[in-house]
Amino acid sequence: MSLRKAKIKDATEIFSILQQFALKELLLPRSLNSIYEHIRDFFVYEIDGKIVGVGSLHIYDENLAEIKSLAVKEDYHKNGIGKEIVNACLNEARELGVKKVFALTYVPQFFEKIGFKITDKSNFPQKVWMECIHCVKFNDCKEVPVVIEL
Template identity: 50%
Template sequence: MEIRTAKLTDVEQIQKLINGFAEEGLMLARSRHMLCEHIREFKVYEDDGEIKGVGSLHILWDDLAEIRALAIDKNYQRKGLGRMIVESLLQEAKELGVPKAFTLTYQPEFFARLGFQSVNKDELPQKVWQECLYCIKFPNCDENALLIDVNKKDGELTPPGKTVF
């Protein structure tokens, strides 16, 4: 499986994949405008011309990034694709010098298996919430916040209950 940087020609398929899960209440929808504007943040997995997995690394500032918009086609789930996309995004964060990454998710168990630690959303800096103002769930966000130290040793998963920051 090869993960690549998304292209503008992928936007329609990315939107269809993400918004399909959003319709089920499993993640937040993304507009075509948002996807075009942030296309450089996205990594995708393509199989036979179809986008089957996607995720994004959104840099907030020099010490924090967000892993967001992670969606894996249902026929490709539980095959390591989500892990590969997240690891690719974390590697990019590491290369850019961003020491921490967080996610807001309805799937906290998945991210915990990758070494993310649950945190109270109130612990995240206020700047994180600038986009939340436009969310249909604001101010009653029911997503789970998790954080990871991007500089942990390669392949090292954090044992449950151990804090890495």
């Protein structure tokens, strides 16, 4: 078992895991091209050489970062893998000097257990006007914004 930064060779497996959740509408879809472009943002969790969990930290500026594309294969739920990935993202944000980290999630309870608080999307205009505005679910978004101060 190991948690590490993603490598280029991991992109197709990251895409496959995210796609499984996107098809169930539990995550927003990401293109393989987007994963390649942002591969340095990703962490992967491996068991016996097989990637079973993924997540990424996207930096907006010195004050704000977002945890995105957090997914753990269903057979590995309830083993603390998601929490480890989130903690790795938070540690990286601290090391970089980021002051606040947020996520948009359909499972706010998961993040609340780690110390995040439910908030309002209006606190993240960078996200809303750079990304959310282009989303097909923009006018009917059911994601809950959560945030943690570092």
